[in-house]
Amino acid sequence: MDAFNPIVAAHKHSSNHREELLKSDYCGCFYCLEIYSPQEIKDWVDDDKCALCAKCGIDSVIGSASNYPITKEFLKEMKRYWFDRTIPLSEVKKHFGDL
Numbered sequence: 379m380d381a382f383n384p385i386v387a388a389h390k391h392s393s394n395h396r397e398e399l400l401k402s403d404y405c406g407c408f409y410c411l412e413i414y415s416p417q418e419i420k421d422w423v424d425d426d427k428c429a430l431c432a433k434c435g436i437d438s439v440i441g442s443a444s445n446y447p448i449t450k451e452f453l454k455e456m457k458r459y460w461f462d463r464t465i466p467l468s469e470v471k472k473h474f475g476d477l
């Protein structure tokens with residue numbers, strides 16, 4: 379197994395995260411890469427514990443209270459890893475290895 383990787387670890391924060399999201403000042407979606415207020419989220423699944431993105435409807439939202447960087451760059455790397463599968467983890471680590 380590989381060492382700690384934020385791109386992989388942050389994914390856990392995209393489900394079962396209602397409380398964390400509602401504590402967050404802002405949240406980001408790593409599918410459509412929008413960053414916005416969690417107040418905008420209207421749809422929840424999995425017993426209302428998992429947010430669907432207010433912009434694209436995909437369950438790939440992470441709140442700032444997760445302590446991961448909710449930036450376009452970070453979300454983009456997550457998208458590339460989780461949706462596009464275009465980069466190996468070693469590439470991700472070059473960008474975010476010090477997190």
Ligand SMILES: [Zn+2]
Pocket residue numbers: 407408409410411412431432433434435436
């Ligand atoms: Zn989205």
